[in-house]
Amino acid sequence: MxxxxxxxxxxxxxxxxxxxxEAYFGYPITPQTELLEYMSKRMxxxxxxFLQAESxxxxxxxxxxxxxxxxxxxxxxxSPGISLMQEGLSYIAASNVPAVIVDVMRGGPGLGNIAPSQxxxxxxxxxxxxxxxxxxxxxxxxxxxxxxxxxxxxxxxxQYRTIVTVLLDGMLGQMMEPVELPAMRAxxxxxxxxxxTGAAGRAKNVVVPFRLQADELEAxxxxxxxxxxxxxxxxxxxxxxxxDGANADKVHGDRAELIVVAFGAAGRVALSAVKxxxxxxxxxxxxxxxxxxxxxxxxxxQLADEARGFLVxxxxxxxxxxxxxxxxxxxxxxxxxxxxxxxxxMPDDIAQEIEKxxxxxxxxxxxxxxxxxxxxxxxGPARKPETGRN
Amino acid sequence: xxxxxxxxxxxxxxxxRAMSATPTTYCPGCMHGVAHRLVAEAIxxxxxxxxxxxxxxxxxSVFAYNYFEIDGVVAAHGRAPAVATxxxxxxxxxxxxxxxxxxxxxxxxxxxxxxxxxxxxxxxVIFVNNAVYGMxxxxxxxxxxxxxxxxxxxxxxxxxxxxxxxxxxxLLSQLDGAAFIARRSLHSPAEIRRAKKAIVEAxxxxxxxxxxxxxxxxxxxxxNWDMKPVDALKWIETHMVPIYPLGDYKTRVES
Ligand SMILES: Cc1ncc(C[n+]2csc(CCOP(=O)(O)OP(=O)(O)O)c2C)c(N)n1
Ligand code: SF4
Ligand SMILES: [Mg+2]
Numbered sequence: 001m002x003x004x005x006x007x008x009x010x011x012x013x014x015x016x017x018x019x020x021x022e023a024y025f026g027y028p029i030t031p032q033t034e035l036l037e038y039m040s041k042r043m044x045x046x047x048x049x050f051l052q053a054e055s056x057x058x059x060x061x062x063x064x065x066x067x068x069x070x071x072x073x074x075x076x077x078x079s080p081g082i083s084l085m086q087e088g089l090s091y092i093a094a095s096n097v098p099a100v101i102v103d104v105m106r107g108g109p110g111l112g113n114i115a116p117s118q119x120x121x122x123x124x125x126x127x128x129x130x131x132x133x134x135x136x137x138x139x140x141x142x143x144x145x146x147x148x149x150x151x152x153x154x155x156x157x158x159q160y161r162t163i164v165t166v167l168l169d170g171m172l173g174q175m176m177e178p179v180e181l182p183a184m185r186a187x188x189x190x191x192x193x194x195x196x197t198g199a200a201g202r203a204k205n206v207v208v209p210f211r212l213q214a215d216e217l218e219a220x221x222x223x224x225x226x227x228x229x230x231x232x233x234x235x236x237x238x239x240x241x242x243x244d245g246a247n248a249d250k251v252h253g254d255r256a257e258l259i260v261v262a263f264g265a266a267g268r269v270a271l272s273a274v275k276x277x278x279x280x281x282x283x284x285x286x287x288x289x290x291x292x293x294x295x296x297x298x299x300x301x302q303l304a305d306e307a308r309g310f311l312v313x314x315x316x317x318x319x320x321x322x323x324x325x326x327x328x329x330x331x332x333x334x335x336x337x338x339x340x341x342x343x344x345x346m347p348d349d350i351a352q353e354i355e356k357x358x359x360x361x362x363x364x365x366x367x368x369x370x371x372x373x374x375x376x377x378x379x380g381p382a383r384k385p386e387t388g389r390n
Numbered sequence: 391x392x393x394x395x396x397x398x399x400x401x402x403x404x405x406x407r408a409m410s411a412t413p414t415t416y417c418p419g420c421m422h423g424v425a426h427r428l429v430a431e432a433i434x435x436x437x438x439x440x441x442x443x444x445x446x447x448x449x450x451s452v453f454a455y456n457y458f459e460i461d462g463v464v465a466a467h468g469r470a471p472a473v474a475t476x477x478x479x480x481x482x483x484x485x486x487x488x489x490x491x492x493x494x495x496x497x498x499x500x501x502x503x504x505x506x507x508x509x510x511x512x513x514x515v516i517f518v519n520n521a522v523y524g525m526x527x528x529x530x531x532x533x534x535x536x537x538x539x540x541x542x543x544x545x546x547x548x549x550x551x552x553x554x555x556x557x558x559x560x561l562l563s564q565l566d567g568a569a570f571i572a573r574r575s576l577h578s579p580a581e582i583r584r585a586k587k588a589i590v591e592a593x594x595x596x597x598x599x600x601x602x603x604x605x606x607x608x609x610x611x612x613x614n615w616d617m618k619p620v621d622a623l624k625w626i627e628t629h630m631v632p633i634y635p636l637g638d639y640k641t642r643v644e645s
Contacts, residue, residue: 023480049479053472054505061469061502065445065476068463073476091466196461196477198484200440206455207463 003178008143009034011179012076012102012166015150017042020185021100022071023049025062027081030114031170032104035076056081060088067097068207070195072154072188076102078170079120080111089163090129093224094209098157101135101165102150104173107342115342116170118264121319124165125292133224135163136231137293139263143177149290151182160231167292169315171265171344232294241271242278243285243303256285258357259303261324262313263289266345270313273350282358292320300327308361310334311353313345333361406430408439412456419619421576421609422450425518426457428582429489432589433460436597442485443477445470447499449491450524468499471506474513485596487514492533493523496556500532503562510567510601514592517558517604520611521630528614532556535633540614555633559606563639569601571640575608577626581636588638600645608634 006014013035016024024039036052043050049066053059059075066073077085082103092099103124107117125137136156140146146168153164191197196205211217244255262270267288274286287303289296304310309332312321318336325334337353339345405411408430416422433439439460446454448467455462465473470488478486495503495517506513522540523529529542533555537546563571570592574585585607592603608630610622617625 023476025476051475051479054501057469058472058475058502058505061466061472062476062479064465064469065463065473065478066480067476068473069477069480071480073480087466088469095463196443196463197481198441198443199459199461204459205461208455209464209466210452 003180005176006143006179007034007176008146008168008173009104010038011143011147011181012150013038013042014181015147016074016100016154017046017048018182018184019151019154020072020187021048021074021154022187023051023066023073024075025051025053025059025066025073026075026077027053027056027059029056029078029081031106031116031173032076032078032081032102034173035102035104056084057088060085060092063099064088064092064095064097067092067099068095068196070191070197072098072158074100074102076104078104078106079108079117080106082120082123086123086129088129089135090131090133091209092163093129093133093135094131094220095207096161096224097207098161099163100150100153100157101163103165103167105167105169107340113342114170116172116265116315116344117340117342118169118266118315119317119319119340120167121292121314121316124167125295125320125323128163128165132221134228134293135165136160136235136291137165137167138237139167139290139292140172141264141267141288143172143175144179145290146172147179147181156235160227162227162231167264169265228294235291236294236296236299237290238296238299239288239290241286241288242274243287255306256283257306257308258282258284258311258354258361259300259307259309260284260286260311260313260350260354261289261300261320262286263292263320266313266315269345269347270350272347273354276347276351277354277358280355282354284354284358289320295323295327297323297327300324301329301331304328304331307332309357311350311357312336313350313353314338315344316340333357406434408433408442408459410457410459414457415453416450417611417613419610419612419622420450421520421607422454422518424576424582425489425516425585425607425609426454428586428589429487429516430458431586432593435590436593438485438593438597441483442487445474445477445486445488447488447490447494448525449494451489451491451518452525454489468494468497469502470494470499471502471511471513471515475506475509475511478511478513482512485514485593487516487593487596489516490518491524492517492519492521493531496532496558500556503558504565507562507565507568507602507604510569512596512599512601513603514596515602515604516589516592517606518609519558519606519634520609522611522614524611524614528611535629557634559604559634559639562602562604565602567602568604568640569642569645570595570603570638572604572638573606573608573634573636575626575631575636577608577610577623577631598645600642606634608636
């Protein structure tokens with residue numbers, strides 16, 4: 001199929017439609033609104049459900065209702081709206097119904113701003129609501145990847161009866177890139193057997209997001225944890241550049257000694273920096289997690305066996321950083337470069353951080369004596385000395 | 391020998407098909423059970439059991455799904471109308487209803503109920519107003535009467551600082567999307583019969599696609615009112631009905 005130039009938000013909407021989304025509920029918020037607007041036109045054209053809810057609180061609960069009906073359903077929002085959805089997400093998780101959430105992150109905290117950010121890593125990856133569970137979180141770095149991961153999101157949501165979040169930042173949502181869209185899928189003929197469709201000719205179905213007795217609630221939690229472990233075993237996805245194997249650069253040998261870890265748009269910028277550093281002869285590669293949950297911890301731990309050091313780059317104050325540190329487990333130093341408030345890290349700044357990491361780790365470190373070395377760079381660029389009045 | 395008359399069995403009263411044979415967990419004298427039965431009878435009479443879907447709230451009736459022989463979902467506190475919207479929009483041929491308490495509907499869920507009514511969402515709402523938060527132990531609700539003592543208004547609801555009762559039928563009937571809005575009471579057999587008729591009418595409104603329908607039922611919570619069940623029923627009549635007048639607030643025939 002021919003490629004076409006599309007804005008990230010609209011490409012995701014069209015991908016969802018082609019993946020067979022049957023209902024969309026949402027509330028306007030920048031930088032996600034084009035997704036909702038696109039749906040408001042396309043869904044009724046196709047005889048599918050579009051509804052602009054009165055709030056994100058209502059939207060996520062409408063999603064819950066449609067998911068209970070066994071329908072392919074989604075919503076989209078941006079950081080403050082996602083905060084409002086947390087309770088609903090928790091109910092969806094407790095009920096084991098599938099739902100796809102698109103979060104086009106913006107700067108926080110508070111009203112923050114509408115500029116791109118990755119500051120929802122904690123709120124989406126770590127929990128997305130109260131209770132013990134984790135959704136699947138997919139982090140695209142290009143518009144094409146956003147399209148592909150949106151289709152995957154529906155498949156995984158249904159396969160595991162779980163929440164799947166497509167987590168991107170405002171830059172990707174607003175950016176136009178050439179994309180190849182998937183073919184239009186047929187809608188499911190009948191809802192699944194567990195769906196709430198009326199007890200016609202069968203025993204009643206109920207969706208109950210609570211268990212009063214402690215042993216029953218623990219059993220529900222064990223089931224959830226088994227599912228999460230199953231997902232962790234089977235669904236880890238990442239992309240590596242110049243690290244080893246087919247990706248390795250022939251000139252500089254087959255294994256990177258320094259590993260940059262970055263996801264989404266930050267991963268894209270980091271790739272330019274990695275390429276620039278390699279031009280200077282630094283053996284550095286990029287590991288870009290695609291599933292933030294399940295996190296590629298085993299792979300990072302494996303890389304840490306031989307790597308001299310890690311640099312984490314994020315558009316936040318160091319959220320994924322915590323998972324990288326846990327994965328590296330003190331086997332190598334982990335530095336951090338982050339920008340916040342809607343600032344995007346620049347390739348030059350990242351390249352400088354790579355150079356620093358290279359300098360610091362070029363002498364051998366005796367871990368047995370010094371113990372785990374974890375370095376943390378100042379977040380953001382050095383401040384210019386203040387001159388005049390302030 | 392005394393002659394025995396031949397005995398023939400005739401069933402004159404039984405559990406509605408839409409009700410489960412589950413022992414109740416509601417307190418003695420609680421009106422939730424009566425409200426459940428009226429809903430189940432209406433479902434049976436209209437022949438909609440196999441396409442009826444219940445959205446239960448958070449409140450004492452969080453257990454409602456246990457007592458109906460129909461499909462059901464438990465919503466988060468106050469969100470039942472939004473969950474019902476998701477169920478109904480994706481399956482317009484089903485009969486979807488919420489069953490909500492006054493804390494659920496008139497406090498935390500006020501946005502969802504207003505907008506469901508405003509959109510003319512083709513749903514039915516059974517609203518059980520017992521003037522307190524029953525499940526959490528009798529705290530003040532938006533529907534608590536002026537002067538009424540609760541566990542969070544121990545000196546009585548002072549309207550100067552705690553506001554006035556929220557009158558949901560009066561409010562919702564202002565909205566063009568609302569098709570049938572009525573208030574009934576469960577304090578006597580005669581009132582219970584009237585309540586049943588209103589519930590049937592509300593479901594019919596949905597079946598005919600006329601839009602949003604709600605029946606508010608004034609009910610007692612003897613446990614948290616600290617009254618004997620019979621006194622509590624009397625109290626509905628003497629104290630609640632004057633503040634919450636019974637009647638039809640909106641009856642729109644066309645869709
Ligand atoms: C978000 C949230 N806030 C608070 C609660 C605690 N809570 C449970 S039931 C309830 C009040 C229910 O009162 P009402 O709706 O009047 O129902 P009743 O029990 O009186 O029938 C509250 C506040 C909760 N479960 N969830
Ligand atoms: S606390 Fe009140 S509303 Fe709840 S079951 Fe008991 S009497 Fe009924
Ligand atoms: Mg109540």
